[in-house]
Amino acid sequence: MRYHLILFFVFQLLVQASSAFGQSYTTRTTLSPKLQKQFEKVRAQVDAKAFTEAKTGLNKILQEDPNFIDGIIWLANIHYDEQDYPQAIKSYQAALQLGPDYQPRLYYQLALAQMRADDFAGSIPTWNQFLQREKKNPELIQRAQRNRADAVFAAEAIKNPLPFQPEKLPPSINSPEHAEFLPSLSADGQTMVFSRLVQGQEDFFVSKKKEGIWQTAEPLVELNTPFNEAGHCLSPDGKTLYYTGCNQAKSLGGCDIYVSYYRDSSWTAPANLGAPINSGAWESLPSISAAGRAMIFASDRAGGVGGRDLWLSRQLPDGKWSAPRNLGAKVNTKGDEQAPFLHPDGATLYFMSNGHPGMGGFDLYLTRLDSAGNWSVPQNLGYPINTRANEGALAVSLDGSRAWFSTDMEDTRNAEGIKLGRSDIYSFILPEINRPKMVTFARGKVFDLQTQTPLAAEVEVLELASRKVFYKAKVAEDGTFLVCLPLGQNYALNASFPGYTFYSANFALAEVRSADQAYELSAGLQALPQTSDLVANKDQAPVVLRNVFFETASAALRQESGPELDHLADLLNQNPNLRIQINGHTDNVGTDADNLRLSEQRAKAVYTYLVGKGIAAERLAYKGFGETQPIADNNTEEGRKVNRRTEFVVL
Template sequence: MLSKAKHLFKKIEQMNKFIIILIFTIAVLSANAQHSREIAEGLAREAKKAYQQGDNKTTERLCLEAIDVDSTFVNPYLMLMNIYYSYGYYKETEFYVKKLIRNNPDDYVEIYYVLANIVIQDKRYEEAIANLEKYFSYPTDQLKSAQLAKKLLLDAEFAKEAIKNPVPFAPENLGDAVNSEYDEYLPSLSVDGQMLVTTVQVPKTYEAWGEKPYQEDFFISYLNNGIWSTAQGMAEINTLQNEGAQAISPDGKFLYFTACNRQDGLGECDLYYSEWTGVKWSTPQNLGAPVNSPYWDSQPSISSDGKSLYFASTRDPQSDKPNLYVSTKTSSGRWGIPEKLPIGINTDFAEQFPFIHSDNKTLYFGSNGLPSFGGFDLYMVQKQENGEWGEVKNLGYPINTENNELSLIVNSFGDQAYFASNRDGGYGKQDIYKFELYENARPDMVSYLKGIVYDAETNEPLIADFELIDIAKDEKIIVAKSDSKGKFLVALPSGIDYALNVAKNGYLFYSESFLMKDNENKEPFLLDVPLKKVKVGETVVLKNIFFETDSYVLKEGSISELKTLLGFMNTNPKLNIEISGHTDNVGSKTHNQELSLNRAKSVFDYLVKNNISENRLSFVGYADDQPIDSNETEKGRANNRRTEFKIVE
């Protein structure tokens, strides 16, 4: 990022360039004019000098005097148009544009493109279309803005129809704990929705000559009982320079952000990260190549599994505008070479502020190259089952307007979106708002698992390894650690059955399953994990060992748990275990005894087949003799149907 004005590629900047071109072109024509207008030309020359010096007040006064002297002289009109447009005075700009067209309807073709840009700000799409059609009626070699005019025509035709079908949109300010008299923007949210990080423009404590009087810093707020705490500066990360355009990882442990012109930087702006240790944020580190380049790299967004990093970059040598890229972690844990997202998402214009939802497949972003209501609009696109991106969708009016809408984020459940706005009724300049996201713009719902790992005897928190595994694919989705306070937080996208394994040297591992393939869980999983020290008599329930009903044949989904048990036996070569099978009380005692024994033997056979000595293993069936829950309910009976192992001498 970091200066917003420098990198947003606003439509105003584009328009000013074309009006300036007109000014200098017409200046040559007027020098050869045959009519005497010495006084008006003199005033216009003085106005031009004032304009070039940035003195807009003097420019305006001299231009108005020149028009009074000679109302047919073009140059002062164009300078007035440029000034008024740059300040957003569209009615005044339109007045002088139309006056110029009345006096010289065919002499200055670009003026029709200018007028279309103005009236689209007022949602007068039919009028914009008419002016653009007039523009394209002239010979092609006269059209200096043909590419931009084609895009504007596409926008006007899209907006004319789309505005007839507004979407629900009721923004709610997050309040004065998060917002202040300053600019707050670019919110980022942890997967549990309880940690909010924003970029804030704060006054500089020291202002060097020629520098802007503010800097961008990070502020963090926490949600407690539905109330946001007062935002505090992130002292370990903030510096006297700018930090901005951040993304908090869904587990709240990593902050990825943008910093520019740093001594360790590779380009104009680079991506950095800091890690939460449980006590403080670590010293930020440059992500290095190949993520960073000699160009402008900014606006990161990290996937919920921590394996994909989306960002905006100007590294494409064929364009000076930012497009969207993604870097994927390799099997070695290093970031791979970034790949540019495909055409359809990226355009010949600018794409910025990607946000990958924690479902790992819904991407929101800003663009001024796709059909829009004018300027930058917000879009969404979803990755399909085959890995290809689907159709890009405009989020609609009034989420998008004729102004620039650049970024938003969506909570894990997919029903609330957050964005920044300087709309009336705020606490200062830009504030953070949220709104309920309408159904068709929502991502897949994502739940989360949150808890603490601790010693079962002492209750002391533990730093432990945990793995979240896709049972069907036997694929590790997340490999991480609890922090120094034992805390962990993991996103659980719907549509997948998960196995959780938590382990620490000197302790028995802990397993749990979260079956979400066929249903969406709208409630988070809150789970405290007591780890037992390895000692004789301690047991572990193998919650991810699965059998078909009334069968002892292991289901394929059991493989991840079997591998975990195998790894535990190899890590602890002196341990001996008893594998036991258990049933509920449904069926005969004889049948349940045989079934429980054979199920235990299936696990025994797997370990023996994978080179664990039979001398270290035994197996037994207990039928329904050792229930751990009531057999009066289906849930209780399900808990009683289990496979365990116990440490024996």
Template sequence: MRIFTFLLIQAFVSLKIPAQNCCYRPSGARLNAPFQRSLITLKIVHFGKYPYKLINLWTFLEFMRPVLLLICFLLLGYSTYSQSYSIIDGRAIRFFTEAEQLVKERRYEEAEEKYRDAIKREGSFLEAYVKLSQLLITQGNLQEAESVAGLGKNRLSGKNATTKHAVDIGWVFSNIYLKTGKFDQALSQFKEIDPLFEDSFRTNMYYKEMKAQMDFLEQHLGNVKDIQREQLEEPLNQYQLQYFPVMTADGVQILFTKRDGTGNFDEEDIYTSYVTTSGGWSPPESIASTINSAYNEGTCTVTADGNILIYTSCDAPDSEGSCDLYVSYRENGRWSRPKNMGKEVNSRSWDSQPSLSADGRILFFSSNRRGGFGGNDIWYTVRMSDGSWSEAKNLGNVVNTSKDEISPFMFFNNEILFFSSDGHQGFGGKDIFLSRVEEGEFQEPENLGLPINDHQDQVALFITAQKDYAYYSEMSSSPEGDRSLLYRFPFPEEIYLGDNLIVTGGKVLNSKTGEPVDATLSLVALTNDSTLYEFKADGKTGDFMMLYPEKSISGLYVEKKGFLPKIYNVERDSIQNVEDLKVELTPIAAGEEFVFENVFFDFDKYELKPESMSSLTRLVKFLEENPNVNIMISGHTDNVGSAGYNKALSLQRAKSVQAYLVSHGIHEARVATEGKGDTNPMVPNNSPQNQALNRRITIRVL
């Protein structure tokens, strides 16, 4: 697979191997009994662009394998051996020392045979059992390594066996159990040998890392979540490879990367499917001819409403580097021609695995560019008011580490970032973590625990806006070849994802003609004037989608230049429960009027409350965008109190709005005021609710 490369080892950079094309290799991960599952088990590297330059993953691993094996081999052991051995047989010792030399020369197969010769010559040669099992571990032959270590353990009852030999073999078993996901056995074995380590070894980095992981295991082994996975039904999963699924907030559209084979020239494309009326899935199809091309397109992200798409493409003619991010907008029912996101976002390095915030205002992605903390880091960029994107910035060292952070996914509430990492404490390989945003700052990442994470690489996770399911892809191997399929599982309720989100939609129409209007809809928290979500209605149909946090106090602002704004108080108007909200915008014309919602006063007061700022700032914007418009600000009250008092109070409230506008640059001559008191009620004053509706400010175009 060619898009979401994450095996770009730092040594690769120094070797100056070109990193443009991509190739694919499965990690060999399997489902870990009883849950036997790895969220995504695709591992990728991209290399030379043209056939005569092609260096695939196998070549790269063969090139780097001696270096990596030697490093791993030297680091696995608890102790180093001097010229004193557990045996005295000179020929067996000679085999052993020859094997050690062969390891230094990176001739590992020959070294393995020499270690075996030493053991055949002298079955009590404990050092040879340890070194052979270590070498087998570095080669990935864990089953054989466990068998050899077991034979060595059986010899610990011999007269020449020492505590040091027992610790060495116990250390090997601890590593084997960790790498095979036998966490209970790994913890038990480590606890058995931990008291026997020499003080000098306890200061070693490798002991400290092992001790930290064992403490982590002890904390999590008693808290295994109950998860039942299911494979997505046909007609999905009909291709050899499909991976990196994402969905719209309403759950009716799924997008994924599709690939027909594992060869270097098998292209990647973005495919999509929709929920049918019967509850199944429609046959997947290419997302658009404007998106998929002769190059590789994949690892995409969409906004909650499905109208902004960002994806990765490698080797395109306008590429800034190896793999770049591209953006396309759904306009009038069609995807626009994609554009490279440019040098502010892309780099000459690998840029991939994008994740948009729900409304598309922030983009997170993974990159191995300079300026990070490790191999791959998570970066972000912000969409500006003119539609351009800000210069990408590193997310910082709370999330990023000296190792790899990949596959970001910002949950729909814009408050929880999921990502994959091997730099934070985990179960082995890459684990899925989440970091919560509090007061604008990312908090210390939390491991999602067992069995979502295990000893294999877990690379990506997508969770629905309703928090009911987590979607992922999983690799499997068979004699017929490798396959990657789409799966899901019910997301555990004990992992808190914040308040519930209500997903609804509607249409924005011209009140005079009934035609669709491509208005901007902003959901704003009235307590602090922060925009929670911002979406745009489709210019062809008028359709829009909106997310409503269940417990927020918010206002919905529907705006389009040339029209009067439409303002709602979400909670009072209960619009989050309206499945098909019809919003009618009125073209600006003399005499047209709208209710200026979300302007608040205390009882019997005319000073503006802080919660009024959202509406006031938007009224300033409206007048700035329409410099020829003059308005009348009218104050209204309910029927409590005398007519004269109510008229005076309503006028003072109108003047408070006028004063705010003038203080923010609007000429006083453009904003007249009047107090209507209780003379013009919207509804009868026969209930507290109706009286609240009648206490209002209206704006009329003069």
């Protein structure tokens, strides 16, 4: 039985002496001796959690004395704790009708019951009644004010419901006997890691999607321990797992953040991230940015706004993490904020909170990062996504159309009829108003073009307009990589490895409005020749410079070409014996002579740029081929775009 039954009983003893005279109700002290004896038996039944017998006993007493206000209150409390809110409301109202000022805190309990019964509008005047009467307990007043704000929000929200059709994930993920929660997915949506509560212990489970069907989840045996593992975040490529480990050996606090990597078909031994991310306090529920260089997590460390706050740490050039910074009072409240999910767009943060106005309990919110680096006022995701149940741990697909979350919305009860509150994982179509910017991804493999051996190359992605580094990392030992690319920008990708030519790709996403296309890249690198022969190597295939751009029908280089040509200059500086020829090509639009002239002028423009960067002219040659060497169909615009290219070959 919850504590408020005992608290109500104690409080009644204090007020009964002053309210025993001039009243229209009976209290425990004015009850007949016979009924007092029966009431003591009821009290013992409540202590023994024999609620059915206690209700029967109270109803017998109230049949003999309908004005026994303490009995009505006790009956209301039992109904409330059994989550029979309509009956609880009826009993609380009956008690208040008998004695409006007998126990002012009954208004608080009645308002809670009304909210639990989804009568948010009806609870608002009840909260007002309580706040008019309660003057001594500032903590209780603050809770009532917050609950009233929730009621005001919820009353309006249910008038304007959002489209919401949650679909419970299949039994391969949701088990009938356990709670599942905290879903985290790879960028391609084919891998899900979640937590399952088994015999009071939180463990990791993973499910793979095959032909559109989630397979039976298996435990992550490499990471599960006799302690709790949960609060996790899977990197976009599915190969790094940041998670919360509690009561682990050599931990800094009760719960710390750890990291593990998927290598050679298994997960590595977890490593504690250490200070400054972890401290002597509670750290949990990390969310890593798509580029892996920022982490938002929950902590109750000193210096926060409320209980559990959201904090941000950035990865420094040396691989260490910066001192965490609180997200501030606009996002964090006096309550608890946790379970952050930073969408791969890098600007939309979803989280759960019980401190912002909502439907009650933990609701889901989003806040957006503006161009000045400030977070917006959090936006409740709305009803019926949020309900009076606890919603939490949202994950959102790259294109923003679908979300996954855990909730205890299902009315699962035990043999005694008590709601179990066991959560399951659901997915749903995210309403437009709650969607992030759309994101696609590029996935590829870097390898030796001749031997097909994987290369653990460095992959760098630039935002072409600003030349800002968007992503930079060394790829996995198997040469694979995955980069998330928010729409609305043009990007240049470069993959390089010492002793090899580089690979470049261009993603023109500034005007794209759909993220239904992912990019699959085969990044073959050519080993550089070990001699300085002046004879062209016939085995060397041309390296296309996909991020070299010219003005239309002109040999004038556009400024976005700078980063790609600087990479080429760096390659030449790092390999002083290397000689190259720059080749220019056009499509078939125009005359042969004009195209030949334009292609040579464009090749010469690249030659001139490199000479300007200090590359000796004798190491360079250039040649135009016009439209004579197409590599795609000139009958389509896409094909003609591919044929208009600049490339180099090793001499």
